[in-house]
Amino acid sequence: MALKWTALGALPSIDMKPDYFAGEYLAVAGAHDDRYRDAIANGPNLHTFLSKFEGSHGQRLRPSLLIRSDAYPERPNSEAISSFMDIVIACVVLDVRVRTVTWRRNVGPFYADSFEIYPWMITPDGKRLVAQNAALWAVHELDKFRGTASAAVPVQEVGREATHPRFFKQLHAIWKSHFIDGQDGWTSRAILRSLKMATSALRLSSPTGSTESFYDYGRILSLWVSAFEVLVHPGSTGKATRQRVLDLLKTISWQSKMMQEATHQADFGGGNVGNVRLANALYVKMHDLRNDFLHGNPVETEKFRLDNGTWILSYPAAIFRMALSTMLPDPDEVTREQALAGEKTREEYWQHLQAARYRDDCEECLLAAVKRQPADDK
Known part of the structure; x- marks a missing residue:
């Protein structure tokens, strides 16, 4: 039986191309991923919410998504989500740092800031927006929303690298053992x-x-x-x-x-x-x-x-x-x-x-x- 995927948050500063930063419970997916499209289908007005993101100079963006499956026993807590994102960041940014030194040029997301989850997210019923973090708790209307990528880091593509899937698999096994098992x-x-x-x-x-x-x-x-x-x-x-x-x-x-x-x-x-x-x-x-x-x-x-x-x-x-x-x-x-x-x-x-x-x-x-x-x- 296929898993049902639901969006937890938007990541407007990365364009996730590969589909292997995913487990049975959580995933970071780009627009070409079947799980991404499933999350869109399962989220009322989610497509509209994502269509309102722009770069700092007006260019249209298609944010990647952090999504969860219905295999997760309940909505994951912030510690589990944060730790999962640490794994994805380690798989991508560590290798980018290494190659930037050897190639003498930037080759992808150089900072963990690129993977920040946008503070505003549409509610499960699609009727309003909610922002909640240590500094902010607010509710607003979707039609007035304008989303932006980070002004401090560029929007960058996460490409397909042969070194990443195994590293993610190794780290994800530890994450699953700790947070699921x-x-x-x-x-x-x-x-x-x-x-x-x-x-x-x-x-x-x-x-x-x-x-x-x-x-x-x-x-x-x-x-x-x-x-x-x-x-x-x-x-x-x-x-x-x-x-x-x-x-x-x-x-x-x-x-x-x-x-x-x-x-x-x-x-x-x-x-x-x-x-x-x-x-x-x-x-x-x-x-x-x-x-x-x-x-x-x-x-x-x-x-x-x-x-x-x-x-x-x-x-x-x-x-x-x-x-x-x-x-x-x-x-x-x-x-x-x-x-x-x-x-x-x-x-x-x-x-x-x-x-x-x-x-x-x-x-x-x-x-x-x-x-x-x-x-x-x-």
Whole structure:
């Protein structure tokens, strides 16, 4: 029996092209998705509501939708919705951040702000509009409504990427276990909490992006370090430490020799300077900068620059993507040995390589931290 889908909110700043950011209970769908059309059919005046959205310069928009199915036992609470959106944001924005560094140009939604759910939504009976958040509770009429996308971020397309479906499947399994099945394991909770911190770190550094300061960069860096610490926290048996994060980063299976070699200096304090892998060295610098900012110690802008002139904030997304993927079970992984032995087909192996392409992207991104950069980057 087909599921019935109902709209929960509009996302006017993204044009969602793929149909795989969906589970049995919640989905983010674009206008070409059958579930989107089902939600339109099931929502009185929803089509009219969506037709009233425009860009800041009058261009017509077709907002994507956050939708739920009738398989959900009841209307999902705000925590479940927020966590689901964190998963979608991680799948899209982390990879965009990584590729923007390697391709030297923006390649999609760069900020989590692009996925903001519009505060106004039509009621289930289609008779009026309601806005409800921490700052606003209001009711209005549909015929007077004019919807707009965010003025701070551009409306951007979310394209089809081979690396996204498996990542979403892995994260969604944790979300479902926690919010649907009621299994409150510590590791699952830590991952979902860590994603929340990462989403905050991926937002604009200021509400409009036009009044940011050096201190906003420190706040963002602090959120990134917190995301790593939440990820490795052992629960009631201990606490998150810099060493726990470094131990996790040591378990990452880097492919290139430059990423594997422990040839990068890291200052551990008290005159203790050691050689570690590149990702570990970058994290030590991030951690020290975070401590200086949060403790009010003197910090200069140049502290955010690495020796080759690149910004330290260019690299947390790649390290976090790899750390998170290292922690997630991957039941769909296909090894070269399995393909050679005939246990898996060449096509299955090829699909696995495409889904794991993010590893190459992350390594290329992190190597930009030590490679010589063009003069215009310095």
